[in-house]
Amino acid sequence: MSPLHAETVISERQLDRSWIELTVREPDWHEADPSGPPTERRYRRIPQRDDRIMRVICLETATEIRIITAFLDRKARMPR
Template sequence: MEEKRLAYSAHASDAIGERELAFTWIVRTIHKPEWILPDPRRPGVERRYRAIPEHGNRILRVVVMEKSDEIRIITAFFDRRARRP
């Protein structure tokens, strides 16, 4: 099965650069999250989480909207308050 195209919102592109997040961390979190939660305020939006060993095992949250042909990245950041369900 072919992987869906990743599309970055303008905010996500800016945030990833400003926060010095590696694209490999983003892709790993999107495709192999440790857990996923629905966004409580935006239907169809998911929060995908993964610990990043290269960054002290801090938890990366990548917020996405998955469509039939792409995964749109809305934002990404290290979430200090994230706890595994």
């Protein structure tokens, strides 16, 4: 995400930057993104938002973690 785009998305979606960071670094679960590796979907329940699920799509390399997008995913369900 470009810095300007990221700030816009965070503000419009009423997200807290710490939720995104926690989701990326300590997800409740993750899965490969359909666009293919190395892009990954990472999910985390956000208690401050009525336990809704944050989805962050990111690309991690040895030197950085690039956030593609982040949003509260209405359809996400924790795997059993």
